[in-house]
Amino acid sequence: MVHLFKNINTITKNLLSRKARSFLTILGIIIGVAGVIIIISLGAGAQALVLGQITKLGTNLIGVLPGKSNEKGPPASVFGVQIKTLINDDLEAIKDKNRVPHATEVAAYVRGSVTLVSGHESVDTTFTGTDGSYPRVQNVQMDRGTFFTDEEGRTGANVMVLGYDVANQLFPNGGELGSIVKIQNSGNTFGSIPFRVIGVQEKLGTVAFQNQDDQVYIPFTIGQRQILGINYIQFVRIKTDTSDNVSSTIADVERVLREQHHINNKDNDDFSVRDLADAIKILTSITDGLRMFLGLMAGISLIVGGIGIMNIMLVTVSERTREIGLRKALGATPKQIRNQFLIEAVLLTGVGGIFGIIFGILVSYIIALGARYAGYDWSFVISPLAIILAVFVSTLTGIVFGLFPALKAAKLNPIDALRYE
Amino acid sequence: MLIQLKNIIKEYDNGGVVTRVLRNISLDVEEGEFISIMGPSGSGKSTLMHIIGFLDRPTSGKYFFDNENIETFTDDELARIRNERIGFVFQSFNLLARTTVLDNVILPLTYGKKKDHIMLATKALEAVGLGNRLNFLSNQISGGQKQRVAIARALVCDPKVIFADEPTGNLDSKSGATVMNILGRLNSEGRTIILVTHDRNTAEHAKRIITIKDGTIISDEKNHHQKKSEIIEDDLEL
Known part of the structure; x- marks a missing residue:
């Protein structure tokens, strides 16, 4: 335990000595995680807003409109045509x-x-x-x-x-x-x-x-x-x-x-009679579409964040491989190198994940506040599933692209790693 | 016998084209020797050094270190030998960038069992005259000082052998002389030094000079006029 703590201390020092790279990696994770949280929160908030406005009226309401309509859409009178x-x-x-x-x-x-x-x-x-x-x-x-x-x-x-x-x-x-x-x-x-x-x-x-x-x-x-x-x-x-x-x-x-x-x-x-359940059904299908679209955007944000992490990890592979060669030449065992890189990846993705969650929740909250200030009955919804998914994917990218090249390098002869280009 | 090589062969396979870099090298090194391995570039001297220094493995042949056959060693045992019993000094220093001089010297200690890292590292740095540079970043000091940090790093785990691969290759003559002087002093304190160089002048600091050409030893003789660099005090004091 003391050993692990000392390890973390050394590795933190090590990470701080490469501020730009550590910051960019963390930034990638923050963008991925926060993006997903914000977008999912927006979708859920918007859906709750639309549906809440209808259900607030009560579920025992019936509307009668002039003009014929089918199940799939409203009658023409809704669009201002006088019937x-x-x-x-x-x-x-x-x-x-x-x-x-x-x-x-x-x-x-x-x-x-x-x-x-x-x-x-x-x-x-x-x-x-x-x-x-x-x-x-x-x-x-x-x-x-x-x-x-x-x-x-x-x-x-x-x-x-x-x-x-x-x-x-x-x-x-x-x-x-x-x-x-x-x-x-x-x-x-x-x-x-x-x-x-x-x-x-x-x-x-x-x-x-x-x-x-x-x-x-x-x-x-x-x-x-x-x-x-x-x-x-x-x-x-x-x-x-x-x-x-x-x-x-x-x-x-x-x-x-x-x-x-x-x-x-x-x-x-020549008339249409509808209850709110119909309206809720129609609006739910519309807002579900919206949420799916937003979910897709969240996925893209996650991929962008992931590619950011991946790029930084891959760009530094040769530098890191040489570093691993040096560490091996100085007596590091493959296990010690694996531990170092694992702790490094966990620290980076952990810090990035925490900041991403905080940032995502904060921005979602500010959006909710702003929407309420503007008069919308906006509810502040945070999806735990979105958080777990976002953190999981970002962490996985960080670990996979940070750890795998390191494990590969740890298996090389020290001189081959030292001369890696 | 500290080091015993028997019929060492090293080949590189470059996409089907096999290059034999070392052909049948046999060599004995006693404890306390100061050896220069000399030869033109491409002669295989560096490859030989990497094999003796556990940075590379031979294609065939036997290598006994302290009378133990290294073929039988696992990766972890090799790592321990690199850590505890040998020290390596590279031509291009290979210090960790943006890291303090002290932390660079502590690095090998973090992989070993010794305690009192800061004390040991400070002592090693004092031994190379850098006791007043402990908290400088490795990129804030001169080339000669960098190489002395590297020597302190090689020294800090108290190894039996120090390998130096063209240690003066990237240095001006004055800094180079200081580095050679430190190596000579370490040898006189009983440590075995094995040095690779292409430069006759540098090689003559050793007690024994081995010349390699095209992967074979062409001469192995005692150096009767071993050079001593005069200590350049101002550099050490800097």
Whole structure:
């Protein structure tokens, strides 16, 4: 044990006498290990981000979109194509407890761009026209004030709920509750419509790359008829009593809509009913692809690090072979040489591995912090498997390419090793 | 008898072309001798030296060191002989770069059983006049000093024989004289010295001169006018 310690001491001295080479070897391992940890962490964080945003809404949600779609992708309406087949009568039919018994909450949505004016302040933003059931469907809380009631939603009262950022922009000094905000719509000639602010929604951050706090909410009928001037619905979201009843409710909604639209064959559907499980499935397959791609990149980073280590080891083979020749001439046994090079490789790869792990975790953490600061609900994920794999591969490269030439050299006659070129 | 060679032959195989470098060399060396092996380049003198110094093995022939047949030695036993019983001085010094003078001299001790490495290495360096250079890096000293470090390294394990392969070949005449003087002194202290050189002047520091040509010994005679280098004090004191 004392002997081993002394050995390590000597070898450390030896390594320090070749700072550049030791540093480059360690650097190769740090790059390999840290690269893998960071990339895998990024992939896992991004996937958790995307899926977390959906599951946060709850698993007992169903979405109804106008337009037909198949299992593999969303309907065209998602991409902004206006499809007018989903109308207010359909909404009433879905809300009918006798026809869709397990739907506890139903909210319709229309969206558009508007300019808000309050006093001298004005803000361009998006509005969502929806029902009073919106906060219960979406699981959102109010920062202050209240959301409009089902009654206000149905009758189309002139009330408005502000997103968190809009409230700050329009009322930098506060006092928004009870104030009057006017909606101006340049695309329409109705002039401006006044609304009374009754609430401010809590800060939601960025979801799916959209700032959720840069919008306002008004009753559905006003949004649909007076501002957009349309008679169709862009989107309906249904909440079921339990998640077990999601599939039966989907079937109910599909049946009701077919009856409403006089469709006999489901191939002729002009609507799409989806639950979040479908969305999760689709997004998981997309993000899995992303993770595989990132895993590939991690593999490349590992190979690059490995080649770095290999190069340094191979470049120094002739120098090291001569050194081994000298050591043999001075009386080193093959075993002593093997031990020296083994300890050297273990020290280098060990130090590199530890620094690589620290560096990788640190950078992943900083990325997570940055993403959270930017408003993303990013989770900081470190995969132990990635660490083990990265350290194993880097260490193996270091040992194989450091030790094998040394073992070969240790078997040579001292004079042949001394004269090696 | 310290060293006894019987019909040593060494051949190199260069891709099917066999070159015989040593042809039937037989040689006896007693303890305490100071021998120069002389010859032009390519004569085989270095090869002979490497075989006697356990850096290489003969193709055939017998080699007895201290009356033991080295053919029967394992790699570990050979390593022990190199470590404890012989010391080697090379033409190109072969010091570890970026390493202190002291650590270079300690190196052979780390492979042996002796203790007090620093004390032994310091003593060896003092014996070659470098007691004040212990912590210099090996690339911070002059060529003559490097060769003296190499001699201290050869000396530090207290060997019976010191082999020196063209020890003055890379040195100016003054440094060369100092090195030869140290070797002469080591011999007078009872150590066997075997020196390889192509230079008549250097060879004449020895008590016995063996001349080799084309792989065979062509003469082996006592040197009746052994040279003594005057000690060049300022170099030793530097």
